[in-house]
Amino acid sequence: MATLFEKIIAREIPADIVHEDERCLAFRDINPQAPVHVLLVPKKPIVNLSDASQDDRDLLGHLLLVAPRIAAQLGVGDAFRLNVNNGAGAGQSVFHLHLHILGGRPFAWPPG
Numbered sequence: 390m391a392t393l394f395e396k397i398i399a400r401e402i403p404a405d406i407v408h409e410d411e412r413c414l415a416f417r418d419i420n421p422q423a424p425v426h427v428l429l430v431p432k433k434p435i436v437n438l439s440d441a442s443q444d445d446r447d448l449l450g451h452l453l454l455v456a457p458r459i460a461a462q463l464g465v466g467d468a469f470r471l472n473v474n475n476g477a478g479a480g481q482s483v484f485h486l487h488l489h490i491l492g493g494r495p496f497a498w499p500p501g
Contacts, residue, residue, distance in 0.1 A: 392434065392483055392484060392485040393483050393485075394428075394430045394434075394483055394485040394487060395434055395485060397414065397416060397430070398414050398430065398432055404416035404417070405417040407427055407459060407462070407463065408427075408429075408455065408458075408459050408462070410455070411432075412431060412432060412433075412448055412451050412452075413429060413430060413431050413432060413451065413452060413455060414429075414430050414432060415427050415428065415429045415430070415455070415459050415490070416428055416430075418489070422489075422491060423470075423491040423492060423493050423494050423496075424492070424493030424494055425460070425463045425464070425465050425469070425490070425491065425492040425493040426489065426490070426491050427459060427463065427489075427490040428487045428488070428489060428490075429452055429455065429456055429459065429487060429488040429489075429490055430485060430486070430487045430488075431448055431452060431486060431487075433445070433448060434485055435485070435486040436484045436485065436486065437474075437475045437476055437481060437484060437486055438473050438475045438486055439475055439476070440486075441486065452488055453471075456469075456471055456488060456490050457469075459490055460490055460492055463490075463492070464493075465492030465493055468492060469490055469491060469492035470489075470490075470491045470492065470496050470500075471488055471489070471490060471491075472488070472489040472491065472500075473486070473487075473488055473489070474489075
């Protein structure tokens with residue numbers, strides 16, 4: 390069964406897309422936790438970061454290089470937080486690897 394994110398990638402479910410290339414798609418979160426809250430999703434379905442393999446090394450690097458470009462495009466410059474929830478115990482609710490790009494407000498540490 391396809392995940393919510395696979396359905397968004399396939400355009401079966403609408404989303405406010407802010408970036409797309411051959412390897413990934415980024416869209417605004419429907420429940421934003423910051424003025425800018427975008428989900429960056431690889432088009433290749435990977436359940437979570439722990440399930441990524443050596444073969445995914447270039448894809449994971451691509452996501453980390455695209456994230457700052459998306460943040461800059463959305464006006465937060467270099468002041469953003471990048472978050473990955475790995476597993477239900479860490480808050481992952483859609484089991485398709487995704488990066489949260491958050492910005493537009495100050496963040497405290499530690500999170501959560």
